[in-house]
Amino acid sequence: MKExxxxxxxxxxxxxxxxxxxxxxxxxNIILPLALLRVPAVQELLVAARDKLPxxxxxxx
Numbered sequence: 001m002k003e004x005x006x007x008x009x010x011x012x013x014x015x016x017x018x019x020x021x022x023x024x025x026x027x028x029n030i031i032l033p034l035a036l037l038r039v040p041a042v043q044e045l046l047v048a049a050r051d052k053l054p055x056x057x058x059x060x061x
Contacts, residue, residue, distance in 0.1 A: 036042045
């Protein structure tokens, strides 16, 4: 019973920050990398880095 009260207090205290933190996490981990992949300079950098790798990655190239 005590755990239920602690959980409720936690959600009540941090509930207003959860959407903000979740939105920031999604932006940093999903939206930003996908946006960077559309920039031609980043694409050229990735292609150059792939050519310099001393090993073969299956599914790349």
